[in-house]
Structure formats: C-alpha cells, structure tokens
Amino acid sequence: MKTAPKTRDIVNVNTRERILNAAEVLFAEHGFERASLRALTAEAGVNLAAVNYHFGSKAGLIRAVFERRLAPLNAERLNELAALERAARGGPLPPERIIEAFFGPVLRMSMDRRPAARGGSTQRDRGAGSGHRFIRLLGRAHTESRQAMRELLEAEYVEVVERFKAALTRALPQVPEKELAWRMHFTLGAMSYVIAGTDAVQLSASYEVRQSEHPESVMKRIVPFLVAGLTAPLPEAGERGAGANAPANGRRDDRNAERKAA
Amino acid sequence: MKTAPKTRDIVNVNTRERILNAAEVLFAEHGFERASLRALTAEAGVNLAAVNYHFGSKAGLIRAVFERRLAPLNAERLNELAALERAARGGPLPPERIIEAFFGPVLRMSMDRRPAARGGSTQRDRGAGSGHRFIRLLGRAHTESRQAMRELLEAEYVEVVERFKAALTRALPQVPEKELAWRMHFTLGAMSYVIAGTDAVQLSASYEVRQSEHPESVMKRIVPFLVAGLTAPLPEAGERGAGANAPANGRRDDRNAERKAA
DNA sequence: GTCTATAATTGGATAGAC
DNA sequence: GTCTATCCAATTATAGAC
Numbered sequence: 363m364k365t366a367p368k369t370r371d372i373v374n375v376n377t378r379e380r381i382l383n384a385a386e387v388l389f390a391e392h393g394f395e396r397a398s399l400r401a402l403t404a405e406a407g408v409n410l411a412a413v414n415y416h417f418g419s420k421a422g423l424i425r426a427v428f429e430r431r432l433a434p435l436n437a438e439r440l441n442e443l444a445a446l447e448r449a450a451r452g453g454p455l456p457p458e459r460i461i462e463a464f465f466g467p468v469l470r471m472s473m474d475r476r477p478a479a480r481g482g483s484t485q486r487d488r489g490a491g492s493g494h495r496f497i498r499l500l501g502r503a504h505t506e507s508r509q510a511m512r513e514l515l516e517a518e519y520v521e522v523v524e525r526f527k528a529a530l531t532r533a534l535p536q537v538p539e540k541e542l543a544w545r546m547h548f549t550l551g552a553m554s555y556v557i558a559g560t561d562a563v564q565l566s567a568s569y570e571v572r573q574s575e576h577p578e579s580v581m582k583r584i585v586p587f588l589v590a591g592l593t594a595p596l597p598e599a600g601e602r603g604a605g606a607n608a609p610a611n612g613r614r615d616d617r618n619a620e621r622k623a624a
Numbered sequence: 625m626k627t628a629p630k631t632r633d634i635v636n637v638n639t640r641e642r643i644l645n646a647a648e649v650l651f652a653e654h655g656f657e658r659a660s661l662r663a664l665t666a667e668a669g670v671n672l673a674a675v676n677y678h679f680g681s682k683a684g685l686i687r688a689v690f691e692r693r694l695a696p697l698n699a700e701r702l703n704e705l706a707a708l709e710r711a712a713r714g715g716p717l718p719p720e721r722i723i724e725a726f727f728g729p730v731l732r733m734s735m736d737r738r739p740a741a742r743g744g745s746t747q748r749d750r751g752a753g754s755g756h757r758f759i760r761l762l763g764r765a766h767t768e769s770r771q772a773m774r775e776l777l778e779a780e781y782v783e784v785v786e787r788f789k790a791a792l793t794r795a796l797p798q799v800p801e802k803e804l805a806w807r808m809h810f811t812l813g814a815m816s817y818v819i820a821g822t823d824a825v826q827l828s829a830s831y832e833v834r835q836s837e838h839p840e841s842v843m844k845r846i847v848p849f850l851v852a853g854l855t856a857p858l859p860e861a862g863e864r865g866a867g868a869n870a871p872a873n874g875r876r877d878d879r880n881a882e883r884k885a886a
Numbered sequence: 887g888t889c890t891a892t893a894a895t896t897g898g899a900t901a902g903a904c
Numbered sequence: 905g906t907c908t909a910t911c912c913a914a915t916t917a918t919a920g921a922c
Binding site: 553 | 652766768806813846850854
C-alpha cells in the first residue's frame with residue numbers, strides 16, 4: 363500500500379503474488395528446470411526482470427513458493443493435533459484421529475481444484491487458489507536432489523513429524539519404537555501417493571481410482587487401511603528369514619505387547 | 625565386435641552401455657534436465673557426439689535407460705507370480721506371497737548398492753551394477769510430467785498391474801472391487817516410498833528408518849502392514865460423512881463380505 | 887564409429903532509463 | 905518498482921574430417 367497500484371482498480375494482486383502464482387502453475391506442470399523465467403513472467407503478465415527484483419534469483423523464487431504454502435499447512439496440522447489432545451485431556455488419542463489430523467489438511471488442499479486463474483488476467487486470483495497445483499509441486503520437490511530443496515523441506519517438516527510421532531507412540535504403546543518408525547514410513551508413503559494423485563503415479567494404480575472422489579470419501583477409505591497396518595501383528599522376533607517360504611501367518615489379530623523387539 | 629575395440633583389452637563395455645550407465649548415475653543424481661550431455665559423456669569417457677549417434681537425442685537416451693531396466697524387472701515379477709500360481713494349483717494365493725512377488729524384485733534392486741563404477745574407467749562395469757541408482761531414477765520419473773515419460777511407464781507397467789490386481793482380487797474376495805483398487809493404490813504408495821528411500825522423502829519419515837536394513841528385513845516389516853491394510857474392516861456402506869466426528873470404530877476385526885459397496 | 891568444431895537456441899541475470 | 909535491451913554462459917544437436 364505504498365503508492366496507489368499501477369492501473370487495475372480493486373481486486374488486482376501485486377506483482378510478487380502474481381509471480382508466485384504463475385510459478386506454482388508452471389513449476390508443477392513442467393518442473394523447476396524446464397519452466398523458464400521467461401515463460402513464467404509471461405504467464406504472470408509481469409516483466410522478466412521482476413523476478414530478480416523481488417526474489418533475487420530463480421532459486422529464491424522456488425524457495426518463496428514453498429514457504430508461502432508449507433507454513434500454513436503444517437500449522438493447521440499442529441492445530442488439529444493440539445485440539446485433539448486438549449479434548450483427550452492427557453489420554454492417548456485414537457490413531458484414526460491422528461491420521462486424520464495429519465492427512466486431512468493436505469488432502470483437502472490436494473483436492474482443491476479451482477481452475478488455474480491463468481493468463482496475465484486479473485480478478486479472483488485470490489490466495490492463489492487451487493491447492494492441488496501446489497501439492498503436485500510438493501511431490502515433485504520430494505524427488506529433487508538439490509541440497510537446498512532438501513534442507514527447505516526438512517526444516518518445514520521436522521516439527522510436525524516429531525509431534526505426530528510422539529502422538530502415535532502414545533496411541534500405540536504395543537508397537538516397538540523401531541517398528542513404529544517403519545510403519546509411519548509406510549503410512550506417509552501411502553498418503554503421499556494419494557495426494558501425488560492424478561498424473562504422477564496413478565498409472566500403476568488401477569484405473570478405477572480417480573480423483574473425482576471427495577476428500578471425506580478418500581479419508582474414509584485410507585484411515586481403516588492405515589490403522590490396520592499400524593496395529594498389525596508384529597513380525598516374529600527373529601530378524602531373519604521372512605523370505606518367500608515363511609508360513610502365511612494369515613489373519614491373526616493378536617497384538618503382542620513387547621516393546622523394542624531386537 | 626565389429627573391429628577390435630579401441631584400446632582396453634578384455635572387460636571393457638561398448639560405448640552404448642557406457643553411456644547408459646553414466647546416464648543412470650547422473651540422471652538419478654541431478655535429474656534429466658540438469659544432467660547435461662556434456663557431463664554425461666565426460667563421466668562415461670566417451671565423445672559428446674556419441675549420444676546422438678547411438679540414441680538420436682537426449683530424449684532417446686532417457687527412453688533407452690528405462691527400457692533396459694524395466695523389462696527384466698517386470699518380467700521377474702510376472703515370473704514369481706506365475707510360480708506361485710502354479711504351486712497353488714488354481715487356488716487363491718496368500719496375499720503375503722502376492723505382495724512379496726510384486727515388491728521383492730524392486731526392493732532387491734533398490735538395495736543393490738554396489739559402488740557406482742564411475743569415471744571413464746573400465747573393468748567391472750558389468751551389467752551397469754547397483755540397481756538402487758535406477759530405482760531413484762524411477763522415483764524421479766514418476767513425478768515427471770512429460771507426456772512421453774508417462775506413456776513409457778504406463779506401457780511397461782500395465783501388464784504387471786493387471787496380473788497382480790487379478791491375483792489380489794481372487795485372494796481377497798471379501799473386499800469390494802472399488803475398495804480393493806484404493807487399497808492397491810495405498811499399497812503401491814507405501815512400496816514406492818520405501819524404495820524411493822534414501823534421499824527422497826526420508827526426511828518426513830523418522831530418522832531411525834535407514835536403508836541399512838536388508839531387503840528381507842524390510843519385507844518382513846512391510847508385509848504384515850500391507851496385509852493388515854488390505855484385509856482391514858470395510859468402511860461403513862454410506863459413502864458420506866466419515867469426517868473427524870465419526871466414532872472411533874476401534875479395532876474390530878470383522879470382515880463384512882459384501883461385494884461392490886455403493 | 888569416433889572425433890573436432892561449430893551452429894543454433896535458450897537460459898538466467900543485470901545495467902540503466904524511466 | 906517497472907521496463908527495455910543486452911550480456912554471457914550453457915545447452916542440444918549436427919556437419920564433416922578421419
């Protein structure tokens with residue numbers, strides 16, 4: 363609000379945000395390398411030099427794109443978890459609720475498919491819209507090997523991961539720590555795959571699985587799957603020999619309560 | 625074998641394979657865009673122009689890298705499944721075995737960490753070694769948006785997915801088709817996350833989870849998790865309203881046998 | 887089949903006027 | 905803050921000698 367904006371009247375957004383929005387679109391569509399600043403500024407309807415003015419470099423722009431989104435997303439996760447813990451008054455939480463608190467925010471974001479608000483054009487760019495673009499971008503970032511990218515993601519995630527890990531540890535005392543670490547790993551994998559969704563790896567899934575589902579519907583499917591996995595019978599104590607010849611130990615549902623198995 | 629190879633004596637590999645090996649290394653490390661043909665041919669110890677001679681273009685090289693690996697990998701999966709089905713003589717397979725047949729080959733490949741055989745140098749480049757490099761590359765390919773890449777992967781995967789889907793459908797008759805499609809999706813996600821492993825998304829997992837494990841050990845952990853998920857109690861019939869207020873339906877282990885729920 | 891040299895493009899970044 | 909014009913580095917791809 364320094365001086366009156368250039369031409370547009372009311373609903374226009376400033377150059378900085380126009381760039382961030384266009385970057386989100388084009389990075390998600392073509393990757394960080396192939397999306398050129400030229401294409402990007404054209405999409406945003408701003409001048410080429412504006413990127414360097416506002417973000418210093420292309421790398422700075424990439425960083426800004428992630429910071430804008432990840433902070434509120436993870437804050438929401440922590441809020442939901444904190445609300446659950448308040449309601450539980452110190453008791454352990456049902457694992458279902460923990461999963462929902464972690465996955466809900468990102469799932470809802472990934473299914474927010476408002477049209478792209480492309481072109482240099484104007485009104486209703488509000489808040490950059492359509493979170494699923496950012497989610498695709500996030501999936502892309504996970505396979506990035508750049509040092510800076512990894513550090514960025516790690517910094518944004520470390521707190522939520524620790525908090526949710528603690529909550530799950532209390533919720534599932536019968537699962538040894540190391541086993542739980544792996545099961546969280548599997549859980550995160552299933553979640554990531556779902557939100558990566560549409561054009562990433564869907565090919566390997568069956569073709570009936572489409573993103574036309576509502577978030578609640580997906581949640582209703584994935585929660586029982588993950589809770590069953592998290593509370594599954596523990597593998598036998600011996601670390602070795604679960605090869606293809608091990609007996610199919612079927613569907614027992616006993617929960618051994620040993621902690622820290624080997 | 626047309627004329628005697630340039631200088632090296634016995635164990636040298638031809639230019640074509642040297643390029644493929646170097647491409648696998650550098651594409652996995654830096655991505656398809658950032659790994660230049662210059663860096664790549666330097667790594668391989670071959671001339672820059674050789675890439676275009678042997679593969680037509682950089683895109684052609686990328687295609688060749690994937691084709692060399694995916695075909696045998698998926699053939700192995702189909703072989704293992706076929707062996708199981710022969711042994712079962714027409715009966716349904718235990719889901720544990722199906723998961724192992726699908727995941728075993730890629731898991732073993734991902735944990736094959738023979739050193740990179742880098743540099744222009746020579747002997748023991750055999751078969752390109754260390755499959756985990758290719759696995760990382762595969763993870764990267766999944767987030768690629770290029771049309772050609774998607775078609776390539778889809779073509780390589782369609783048969784295995786169909787065959788394994790059929791096997792799981794027979795193994796889990798109590799799970800409705802659509803539900804099973806989702807559960808396969810979750811399953812593939814957990815698997816992908818594990819093999820993407822080391823530097824991809826490990827940050828979000830807990831730091832105790834390391835790739836130092838043996839394939840059998842990982843398999844022993846993931847199989848019970850996935851089988852429990854695949855055989856989990858079905859969500860209630862109504863499609864709506866599994867929001868954060870649904871009752872925590874805990875750990876029943878009843879399996880409703882309805883097929884095709886809404 | 888392999889090499890050198892170079893063409894043809896495209897990219898990120900910046901200087902300096904406004 | 906925005907713009908034009910331009911620099912400079914790096915890329916893929918190819919032509920043509922060997």
